[in-house]
Structures are given as C-alpha cells and as structure tokens.
Amino acid sequence: MSTKISSWPAATPMWVDLGVDNLAAAKSFYADLFGWEFVAGGQDAGEYLLAHLGGRAVAGVGPKQAPGMPTVWTTFLASDNVDLTARKISAAGGEMIAPPFDVMESGRMALAVDTVGAAFGIWQAGTHIGAERVNEHGSLCWNELHTRDFTAARSFYSEVFDVSYQDASEDGFVYSTLRRPLDGREVGGIQHDDDIPDASPNYWLTWFASDYVQGTAERAVELGSTLLMPVTESPLGRMAIIQAPQGEVFGIIDAPRINE
Numbered sequence: 001m002s003t004k005i006s007s008w009p010a011a012t013p014m015w016v017d018l019g020v021d022n023l024a025a026a027k028s029f030y031a032d033l034f035g036w037e038f039v040a041g042g043q044d045a046g047e048y049l050l051a052h053l054g055g056r057a058v059a060g061v062g063p064k065q066a067p068g069m070p071t072v073w074t075t076f077l078a079s080d081n082v083d084l085t086a087r088k089i090s091a092a093g094g095e096m097i098a099p100p101f102d103v104m105e106s107g108r109m110a111l112a113v114d115t116v117g118a119a120f121g122i123w124q125a126g127t128h129i130g131a132e133r134v135n136e137h138g139s140l141c142w143n144e145l146h147t148r149d150f151t152a153a154r155s156f157y158s159e160v161f162d163v164s165y166q167d168a169s170e171d172g173f174v175y176s177t178l179r180r181p182l183d184g185r186e187v188g189g190i191q192h193d194d195d196i197p198d199a200s201p202n203y204w205l206t207w208f209a210s211d212y213v214q215g216t217a218e219r220a221v222e223l224g225s226t227l228l229m230p231v232t233e234s235p236l237g238r239m240a241i242i243q244a245p246q247g248e249v250f251g252i253i254d255a256p257r258i259n260e
Contacts, residue, residue, distance in 0.1 A: 010182065013204075019062055033223060037052045037053075049062060057133075077122050089122075089160055106126050139209055143206055144207070157190070166186060227242060229241035
C-alpha cells in the first residue's frame with residue numbers, strides 16, 4: 001500500500017476517470033467489486049464523484065459529457081504546466097480534444113489524442129493531486145498504452161513528456177516501460193499490440209490492484225462483466241482483463257507496479 005499526499009511528478013500516470021451512461025449502476029458495480037465509497041467532487045462539480053478507499057481518492061466517476069461518447073477509463077498524466085504540455089502535444093502532431101481549462105480550485109486539465117490515436121488527459125494539480133492511494137486492492141497500480149505503432153508512440157511521449165524507456169520485450173512480446181524525467185522511475189508502459197481490431201483505436205489501459213485476482217474476476221462476472229482475458233499467471237503475478245457491464249475495459253493484477 002502507498003499513500004500520496006503531494007503532487008505527482010510530471011509524466012506520471014496519476015489519475016483515471018470514467019464517464020458512464022448510468023451513474024447509479026457504476027457506483028453499485030465498483031462499490032461491490034472494489035469497496036469504493038463515493039464523495040461529491042466539490043461545489044460546481046455536477047454529478048462527478050471521487051471514489052475513495054480509506055478516506056482517500058483513487059479514481060473519478062461521472063456521467064458522460066455527451067451522448068454517444070465511448071465508455072472508457074481515461075488515463076491522466078501529471079504536468080507541471082498544462083498549457084506548455086498542450087503546446088508540446090500540438091507541436092508533436094497530437095490533437096487537443098479539450099484545450100487547457102481550470103477545474104475550480106482542484107487543478108487545471110486538458111484532454112488530447114496522441115499521434116497513434118489514443119486519448120489521454122493531462123493534469124496540473126491544485127487542491128486535487130490525483131490518486132491518493134495506490135498499489136492496494138481497488139486502487140490504481142499501472143497504466144499502459146496499447147498501440148499498433150510502437151515506434152511512433154514512443155517518439156510522441158518522449159517528445160512531449162521527456163520520458164525515457166526501458167526495454168522489457170521478450171519472446172515476441174514488444175514492450176517498453178516509461179521512465180519519468182525527474183528520477184527515472186518506471187511509471188507506465190507502451191505495448192506493441194497487433195491484436196487491436198482494425199476498427200478500434202489505440203488506447204491506454206488502466207490496471208487496478210487486487211488482493212485476490214481470481215475472486216475479483218469471478219465477482220466481476222457475477223456482476224455482469226465479461227472477461228476479455230481470463231485469469232492468467234505472469235511473471236508479475238496473476239492478472240485478468242475485464243469488460244464491465246457498461247463497456248469499459250480495465251485490468252486487475254495482484255503485483256503492484258506503479259511507484260511514487
């Protein structure tokens with residue numbers, strides 16, 4: 001378990017949130033699966049909720065901003081200056097979905113699409129630093145980009161966020177971990193994924209930690225989910241990939257990977 005009380009260093013995937021069609025159903029699902037409690041996001045936050053474990057924020061859940069939007073977990077990367085990062089995104093060939101804007105006193109954010117078509121957010125902390133608990137059951141433990149164009153993705157994130165890479169490929173599995181510029185710690189990954197359907201975009205996948213992956217996967221199915229990847233043994237621990245009842249996809253794993 002790890003508790004975070006100060007801002008995350010730049011380039012760290014440090015927050016995830018979910019937009020859904022049925023907010024009540026999403027609350028019920030994640031409360032049952034992970035034990036989340038929900039707290040209003042603050043005055044003027046609308047129906048946006050902060051999911052808490054042990055009194056600390058672990059994720060955000062709210063209604064979709066527009067009908068027809070995909071139901072996905074969005075990964076946010078930390079930035080010391082969102083406006084500067086947004087300019088770097090555009091210069092590197094990315095596209096801004098939502099240019100920088102203030103979220104009350106919580107922080108400043110933007111939404112973008114990288115050069116391989118994957119959507120992500122950037123967050124400059126104000127009173128809200130992002131995830132306050134990581135590496136424990138029901139909390140964020142890893143984020144990775146799945147892409148058909150591994151080289152282009154690596155080039156984009158190194159140019160925008162000044163990350164470096166550590167090769168973790170083996171036996172046809174092409175993978176690099178992202179090392180943030182502050183201290184070189186591994187904080188995320190990029191995977192070359194030829195299994196992405198042609199009609200589907202490249203995407204950031206969120207992984208949550210689980211105390212008992214088999215039990216969590218079974219409960220997810222009982223709650224109406226589908227296992228896109230059944231419980232599997234790996235060098236990092238047991239893992240599974242779940243598609244929840246409203247369509248969002250996430251992974252569960254019993255070996256924490258993210259570092260402060």
